[in-house]
Amino acid sequence: MKLYSYFRSSAAYRVRIALNIKGLTYETVPVHLIKDGGHNKRPEYRAVNPQMKVPALVTPKGETLIQSLAIIEYLDETHPLPPLLPKDPVARAKVRALAQIIACEIHPLNNTAPLRYLKNQLGQEQSAIDAWYHHWVLEGFEALEALIEPRPYAWGNDVTLADICLVPQVFNARRLKVPLDKFPKIVGVDAACQALPAFERARPDRQPDAE
Numbered sequence: 155m156k157l158y159s160y161f162r163s164s165a166a167y168r169v170r171i172a173l174n175i176k177g178l179t180y181e182t183v184p185v186h187l188i189k190d191g192g193h194n195k196r197p198e199y200r201a202v203n204p205q206m207k208v209p210a211l212v213t214p215k216g217e218t219l220i221q222s223l224a225i226i227e228y229l230d231e232t233h234p235l236p237p238l239l240p241k242d243p244v245a246r247a248k249v250r251a252l253a254q255i256i257a258c259e260i261h262p263l264n265n266t267a268p269l270r271y272l273k274n275q276l277g278q279e280q281s282a283i284d285a286w287y288h289h290w291v292l293e294g295f296e297a298l299e300a301l302i303e304p305r306p307y308a309w310g311n312d313v314t315l316a317d318i319c320l321v322p323q324v325f326n327a328r329r330l331k332v333p334l335d336k337f338p339k340i341v342g343v344d345a346a347c348q349a350l351p352a353f354e355r356a357r358p359d360r361q362p363d364a365e
């Protein structure tokens with residue numbers, strides 16, 4: 155398989171973790187999101203993903219998949235062990251809810267594209283952009299902190315989709331200096347996951363395009 159990725163992209167980071175958990179080997183195709191206005195905007199990459207975002211995964215049969223959650227569910231369906239969602243339908247819905255608080259609520263507001271828009275189109279100062287970033291992470295993390303019960307992972311003693319989304323978001327929060335002292339459960343889940351090789355190998359600084 156081929157993964158179009160950028161070392162700092164948290165959406166690509168999620169997919170890297172899932173690939174590692176499933177024990178799948180893949181080739182990384184780096185797409186630089188910053189250089190020259192973003193290599194993701196080049197026609198060659200637009201041909202891969204018309205949305206011009208990473209990640210994109212090319213399957214062994216040559217299908218190109220986009221959107222990290224869709225890719226991860228594809229990996230889970232084609233390689234069921236170890237499962238990334240619990241069996242019980244209520245538990246599945248709860249794990250998906252944790253994942254979606256991150257992937258559908260926090261991340262879209264704090265992604266490179268909206269931050270760039272705040273700066274370039276709306277002329278906001280860096281301090282206002284940082285405040286925006288912190289606000290949405292803190293709001294989302296407050297909900298997550300109330301919802302998770304580390305045992306030691308976000309949903310019990312098996313790693314799930316919730317952990318796969320949480321760890322990259324915590325990485326970003328630390329990079330952007332969001333204070334995490336109010337979130338001991340989140341910090342605990344992150345530490346438990348970081349101890350696993352699948353998470354460790356997916357870290358941004360372990361990627362071939364790391365800077």
Ligand SMILES: N[C@@H](CCC(=O)N[C@@H](CS)C(=O)NCC(=O)O)C(=O)O
Pocket residue numbers: 162163164165166187192194206207208209220221222223257265266267
């Ligand atoms: N919802 C998408 C988000 C993908 C996304 O926004 N990727 C970012 C990096 S984390 C990106 O490629 N941004 C480049 C841009 O928008 O110019 C997913 O989960 O895959």
